[in-house]
Amino acid sequence: MMMGGIVDSSTDYSAPALTEGIAQVVAVEGDMAWLVPESGTSCGGCSSAAACGSKGIGTVASRLEQRRFQMVNDAGLKIGERVVVGVSENAVLRASLIAYAIPLATLLVSGGMAQWAAGHDFITMGAMLVGLVFGLWLSRVRAGQMMARGELAPRFIRRASMGETCNLE
Template identity: 35%
Template sequence: MIETQARVVAVQGGRTWVQAARRSSCGQCSAAGSCGGSLFAQLFGNRPVRVEVDNPLQAQPGQGVVVGVPERLMLSGSLHLYLLPLLGLILGALLGQGLFSGQAGELPAILGALLGLFAFPALWRWLKPVLAATTSLPIIMRIQTEGLPVAPPGSNEEKKPCL
């Protein structure tokens, strides 16, 4: 389970939303000033993200919480974000080349690749409500009490060496 800290912002009709700061490991090491990843983190900022979570502890708005994200959910999101467009790109190029081979050179493969690149993620958005019953939400693991440090026990907040 991957954990992060957040604050409950809304509880409505059995649904709970939390807001967490986007964190990047960039900027946490001693090479932050000369690293390209750190530059991207500065450009895109650390805007907070709002997420619906499962709330078995009945946390209320304004409370600080620790939210757990199952590894399976992270893996699934990564596959959908990276694998589906790549698969669509390759299959679209093969389909475009196969259907229109010998006509207009490489143009059918290029157009097929672009169509597949955008069609597969759109297909996922269409299928997502059907598959939503099998997906899980991040879960509130514990409620933070005021006055305690926000870093989880055992974490090291100082600059870490880059590997």
């Protein structure tokens, strides 16, 4: 961790690294809080801004609303509060592998086998489609297992300070 340009020697590098982000509390139901992640300062300002827009369906705001998540409210959070939440870096990597690498691997393997066995474009395309569907089913099962272990759930780290943005680095 950098502190004024000097490396902080007290940083515990053996601790599991977290991917952090800022979220805002939008609802509190009993001992659970609903949060919506905040967009980074570059969101809406990049080359995709035309595709995202700023209002309505498919926009940054609506995408973030779709990513609304629930968390146990141990810290006594109130509506409107901004908090820093985090998930383990390993969980992000594993989630990426499950979501994309598994379907891609089954798609390519089934396509390769069909091409080797039949050597016809239409059969290869059909086999790839079947492989993709199988891979998506497999990734659904693996994601369910990760979810059951609580690996995909964000953790409360601290309340965000005034002016703190998503660009935490």
